[in-house]
Amino acid sequence: MPIAIEMPKMTDTMEEGVLVEWSVEEGDSIAAGDVIAQVETDKATMDVEAYDDGVLLKKVANAGDALPIGGLIAIIGDAGEDITDFIEDFKSNGTMSPAPSESSSEVSVKSSPDQTPTLPEDEPSSHGRTKASPLARRMATEFGLKLNHLTGSGPSGRIIKRDIEAEIERTPQIGHAPLPVPTSADRGHERVRISQMRKTIARRLAESKFTSPHFYLNVDVDVVALDMQRRGVNQYLEKTNGLKVSFNDFITKACASALVMHPDVNVTYASQEGEIHKYNYVDVGIAVAIDDGLVTPVIRDAHLKSVVMISQEVQSLASRARDKQLDVSEMEGSTFTTSNLGMFGIESFTAIINPPNACILAIGAIRDTPVVEDGKIVPGKRMKLTLSCDHRAVDGAVGARFMSTLKDLLENPASLLL
């Protein structure tokens, strides 16, 4: 009896998956638990494992195909079995369409830290890891070269200095050479396939911006005290354990404390259930820019954690996010989100709410600015915060009270260490 292997639902928000690479060939015997293929979802590249033993009778999908959840990937069964009827049945029963029943799912999934969907013949090393000397790695970073696009001439395909130099020689626009001036003859555009991550960003943010009526609240926070506090804390930490906390860590902590005091902001507008969900915990999502998009790893129970604990967790999550090592579960279920573009010198901006949150905080740069104190102009240090609110769940006064508390906390930062 043939068994269908279908596109599994690997993340909460996944609607389709792209088959990146087959790990087995038609005619191979496979055992339950074997990895048969890799699939790129909206969040990561993951391994698809078989649930049953058998022989791979047919690969229905090809590398590069995008399939909806429940779409037929492959068929396994006994060697030599006739599967023509089975494929016909499968098609006519309509199970090629999304939303499969629990019982039809014949695979399990396992998150893998693999990154780019390269075809097997592009992979220079045997186990998927690109071998390169430390110097070659450093040079590739300096010149913006992707190591897995190069062929190594060292032992076991190791990429070495001369391979990088040859690549630089071959493509003169790399590195310090001036870009060629385009003539009218070679004007054109590059066509880049939209990645699953970008599709997800596009879908979720369009849905958020077009469904939830956004309004924005702005405050300018005096951060002189926060700056001093942070320096003091960092001096102490450096001496004791070599750690360092950022402004952002203090802001995350302040948001968590303020959300406990204003539970009406820490909500989800669940229109389908006809309910507003109020959370008795604060899980703060933090937007992290990565190579080809952004992700929002979540600090669980931020209201129960110290600034130092938050700092360490953010550092670990952000670095793993940049390496695409985050598990899907670490990016889901926030109750509130922050986005910080201060490091780029952005003074203030408005962020699109990250569903299912009701609010998102946009954090601007800390800037030295003249301020008026007791009728005199004196040097000051300020930071602009902008809260985007979903008006279906949060009204102006509710959001404003939250922002007022947040400003108070940040201007009296000792409160954050309590």
Add this chain to the structure above:
Amino acid sequence: MAELQLREAIRAALVEEMDRDEDIFLMGEEVAEYNGAYKVSEGMCDRYGDRRVIDTPISECGFAGLGLGAAMDGLRPVIEFMTWNFAFVAFDQIINNAAKIRYMSGGQFSFPIVFRGPNGAAGQLAATHNTSVESIYSCFPGLKVISISNPDDAKGLLKSAIRDNDPVVFLESEFMYGMRGEVSDADDYIIPIGKARIAREGDAVTIIGHNKSYWRAMEAAEMLTSDGYEAEVIDPRTIRPFDWDTVITSVKKTNRCVIVDESNPFASLSSEIAFQIQSRSFDDLDAPVQRVTSKDTPAPYAKNLVEYYLPSAEDVYRACREVMYLD
């Protein structure tokens, strides 16, 4: 510049220092009446008399300890071991007393003493007379270790060693005592301890070699030149304190390194150099650090096996081509 044999350069350093400072004396087996087993101290007994050039019984532990006592009491002994193989019976004096008593006495006692003699293989002398000791002595904090490859360095560094207020292990070579080389005529010629010498400059590969291994490194560099590559050869000269700056600067230029060291390979000087290089210049390495050492066995007696056992220029050349990815 005068051309001197290595033994003459060592004697010149001893004589200049003993003329300068009456507290310095030379002691060891056959150093006085017989004018030295390798004629390093030829004529010195006549010049200074038997109170400053002293023959000892065959008792390394005894005269090493005697020297340390004299040093504690303010004299500046130079103790000659007929070879460093014999100094193993004086190990307790050198390791437990010389290296540690300044530390243990909180600086109340120090040892301005030099232990010197030939080190390493010297032909068909078999297992017990062919040991390279630089790895052993350089692992003990409290000892300075110098290993010389030519007459000029021998003179300049031995004078520094005698003037140093801490115990110095000074490693020579039986094979090289007759080697001739230019020696500086400079008045009071001193080479500071802890400075490596870049013997030839190049950008293809860094080769590190001291004592006899330095010459294997130079021969390999010549072979690479005929292939069209210029190797950079560094003679560390002082093993401890080691001149990391010179080595790391060179490795950052060449991106690869071969260490030549006559010691046995396990837990040795070459292990330490390789560790420091990967730790201090990881992102500059294009190939794993390679080393050429004696084989991991006691030294053999048979002539063909001795040749196989020791690092050869051919071995160094092949290791260089390997880290340059040429083969």
